[in-house]
Amino acid sequence: MKYYVTGAGETLLVETTETGVRIADRELDAHIDTVAGSTRRHLRIGERGIPLAARRADDGWVMEIGGRVVGLAIEDERTHAIRELAPGLGAGAPREVRAPMAGLVLRLEVSEGQHVDSGTALIVIEAMKMENELRAQGPGTVASIAAKEGTTVNPGDLLLTFATEEG
Amino acid sequence: MKYYVTGAGETLLVETTETGVRIADRELDAHIDTVAGSTRRHLRIGERGIPLAARRADDGWVMEIGGRVVGLAIEDERTHAIRELAPGLGAGAPREVRAPMAGLVLRLEVSEGQHVDSGTALIVIEAMKMENELRAQGPGTVASIAAKEGTTVNPGDLLLTFATEEG
Amino acid sequence: MNQPPFPRLLVANRGEIAVRVIRACRELGIESVAVYSEPDRLAPHVLQADLSVPIGPARATESYLDGGKLIAAARQTNAEAIHPGYGFLAENPDFARAVGEAGLVFIGPPPEAIAAMGDKTRARTLMQDAGVPVVPGSDAVTGGQDAAAAARDIGFPLMLKAAAGGGGKGMRIVRALDELEPALNRARSEAEQAFGDPRVYLERFLERPRHIEIQVLADGFGTVVHLGERECSIQRRHQKLIEESPSPVVDEALRERMGRVAIEAARAVGYQGAGTVEFLFVDGEFYFLEMNTRIQVEHPVTELVTGVDLVQEQIRVAAGSPLGWEPDPGWPLGHAIECRIGGEDPFNGFLPSAGRITELEAPAGPGVRWDSGISAGYEVGLHYDPLLAKLVVHGADRLQAINRMRRSLEELHVAGIITTQSFHLAVMEEPDFLAGRLSIEYVDDHPDLLRDADLPLLEAAAIAAVLLEEERRDTPRPESARTDGRPRVRQLSGWQRAGVTDGAGWGRRS
């Protein structure tokens, strides 16, 4: 089975085989074990061991590897093909901006319908006695705002939806 | 509610009250908390904190406290009274000797019907490359033997039953 | 065991420093009393203390910053002394005075010494009088003309600083005369807001200095010793991240010179207990920055290269014992490095990360010290400082210490929250750090430290994810069916976890 794995701005094609995986034209003898009662895993590629920790996210995996945390989205070949064949499916669709931590909504910096550029401040959340500013990742239009100033939010709470543009 | 708690050769009477417990004529303000996701507990007697770990055993608790492991049997008042009113219930009844660890049964040192004194060797189990000898805790007669030489046993497996005598 | 310095001592703090002080008490035979706010009811410092007293809600002003409650808790438990740790009330002269007036011993210097060092312009004057080199500068200026005159004397670029405080508040760099007046107005208004005191003074601005500080220890009999230096140049927004001892640029002669000056500085304010004299160091010259009148976060690196337990000595001296020993001419012994492990995401503008720590495996083995205020199952909240633990290593030399720190950082496993572990790992491989080329601009000068995971790491992660995905798909999933074909993670990830997949998008406001 072929999978498209996306993380840290890269998409990698990984194919599973009888004895392991194929990646970038290399056949690797690869196995993974779970350490009992923990998120720790032991990936073996040939004799090489790579310790990591993995937990499942919505439709992918969050990996702790080499002291880093990497979020990876996974699509199998069929899903990937369907998405590729339906261009524009994602474009212009509302994107959700969610709270990455608990805190107090100090200020909304934008209003509904406002067009923003990449880097525009959207919202400021106070946590650990610091003000944390969320900025737009790309150009787009604010579709709706769910957060209210002066209220507290929890991680994952919807803050606002945002229609991005191609490009 | 009154409880009889037996461990390390002592039996203590502990009564629960509105605010804590009564023990040996002392009223103590006592509370216990569980540390999330672990067997660790925090017992507070007044302002004093006593860290311990507790797990439930068959009819009591195994406590790790001050670096020691203590097994405690608990009876409530009613159960205790019933047992006290039926003297001799336990006396002469078969007592089970169970394997305290996994290992190989190297030798049976006694046979069925044999009378033994306190300290007589009953059975030898090999584990961690050492021979471990189980000895009788008091005088009695071997009622039945479940263990077989040359077989492996797991912790808790019945090895033999033993009829003790009073005294 | 010898007679303990006090039968019972209250620790007026939380987190790793409270655990540190409680450990010192246990080793000295002192009963420790912890205090806790509501969310800290089962925090590690409470679990390790002999006694504990609740002191109010999460908000620090109603608990850890309420001196009256702390003193009442000490009285209630018959504690004879209070250790303030660092932060909270540790450098508040009024609290120190109130503790003494309540008949309790404050583990720290006399209130007058705290007050003298707390007022930055007064401290400057005191230090100048004591022969301690200070950055050329002015007294507090009253207006634009006054400031302009002082600026001409000092030269540009220069720095405006609040007289009443530190920590970056009310600070402004001024590079030319025409910038002076608007900068002065802003700095005065910031200082007024932050400290209730608008006074501002001018100092020459030093380009890329190092931060080097001297640990001192003074008893009540006039003995003041120094325990060498710590280099703390690796900072982010005036918060130290990595400290080491000895400094790569301090030799025996310079150490002796700085040590003598630090001792003079301490004597000038009648110091007692453990304290730190901070200097800026540039072009072979050092200048007094400030004195911290308390134990510091980074004290373990000095403990490792001297073998002296600073917290135990601090307590012994406060109990009226003489120091009773001399600094060893063989110090420093080897080399020590500390990395502060914070609950912050270094690839995401050091955004605070809170949540339950589901798994924790601390590094261990030769030369590794782990001072923490966390444990598995502990809930990291957003109420207090994000410092979770300090990873400190000791090696025969700087190279062995660095290699040991890298090995230890690789061993550390924390699940449930994001920590600064990966930032520290990047520093341990960065050529300027390896060469000891440091300045307080180090973090800003090395933006690559905050770059994302590289390709080999990503490939390994991708292979692991695919193998786990196959395993998962082979296993029946009773709870939730798979969703439609849209790759939700990919779409969301750029927004929910910006920085991890698409580059940093969050930042703290400066």
Added chain:
Amino acid sequence: MNQPPFPRLLVANRGEIAVRVIRACRELGIESVAVYSEPDRLAPHVLQADLSVPIGPARATESYLDGGKLIAAARQTNAEAIHPGYGFLAENPDFARAVGEAGLVFIGPPPEAIAAMGDKTRARTLMQDAGVPVVPGSDAVTGGQDAAAAARDIGFPLMLKAAAGGGGKGMRIVRALDELEPALNRARSEAEQAFGDPRVYLERFLERPRHIEIQVLADGFGTVVHLGERECSIQRRHQKLIEESPSPVVDEALRERMGRVAIEAARAVGYQGAGTVEFLFVDGEFYFLEMNTRIQVEHPVTELVTGVDLVQEQIRVAAGSPLGWEPDPGWPLGHAIECRIGGEDPFNGFLPSAGRITELEAPAGPGVRWDSGISAGYEVGLHYDPLLAKLVVHGADRLQAINRMRRSLEELHVAGIITTQSFHLAVMEEPDFLAGRLSIEYVDDHPDLLRDADLPLLEAAAIAAVLLEEERRDTPRPESARTDGRPRVRQLSGWQRAGVTDGAGWGRRS
């Protein structure tokens, strides 16, 4: 990082010492190769190594003791060197020779040095020739008459010892002439069984000696240095339990004298690498016992009081580097103590305790080193040595080290198996230990160390149990109903968990 001594090294061991060697490799920039038997597939040493190779089933003779498999694993992974750790094949001259013949570097002394020290009578003779004091005794005796003649020279009481081995096998104390012949026959038969070699020799029996040993380190250029002593008197059936450095009875002059003798002993066999010369010490005199030609379990106490990483030095020297440094006249620095944490129940005759470690919180903070081969979730089996971890502390003096060890032992929390933690805690409070009054009979001389929990502890446990019981009864229990009124725990506990509730009933056979 400097050039690593080897690009890649195979660690022919498991457990804490394998983890220790792998950590040294990481810090030296060497890639490590772990080997593992089937049950060790996910053991900590495998998880920490860069590469790993399976070498067979649980039984050590088919895995960790199979030299051919170990050499094949090194070849398969292109490892240049093999570190044997301690135990298993560490003192097997044939294995050391085979490693060399396979073109690999054995991290240890030449096979000839291992062989010379492995034969106890030959070693005695070599040592006598080198001027090393040995316990007065005989060569191997051939029969009763021969033995009786030797016994008359030596005097009673005396000791019979196997020429081919150690560890208590084939040892017999003889207190009078008429006991000699039967004891000789039994000792010869035991020696034959244990070592395939019936040769036995006689030695004067020393009453209550201390066990004191000297760490040596030798390079390939003729430099041999010593790193001071370790006192290892606290033993149970010839297994060390607690070690410390310096010894409470060794002063600078004695250290110098013993160190010189140890260096001579090492030179006499052409020693290279790290080794230990063990002595019995009584009435101010010391006598050669044996030389261990490998790294020892208790090496960390020496590392803490010298700052030298013995495993790294061992590897560097094996790679052909000269030592390149001199012992420091300031050694020992402070005081270090090690407690071996075994999976054994000290109140139950040190009965082995196996099972899954469900929770593990290791001690930490100032002066604490934790060297372990376990982690939470790890299954402790019965196939190998019960040593799980070493808790080592470093203090400014012996008192601070003891207080630190007690504090650390109180912090240690292991759930799922029983450990020797409580035994060590009892020793840290025992007056003879506190006063440094030690001998190899210490454990037998202090049976109270193995007594049960005292009343205050029991009261606290009872209160906790009752509160938890009420909490439990208030909570619905879906799984099992309560049984009849008979107090089953109480009846069973005396039998199932003898020692915890009714006094010790289990013991290992001697």
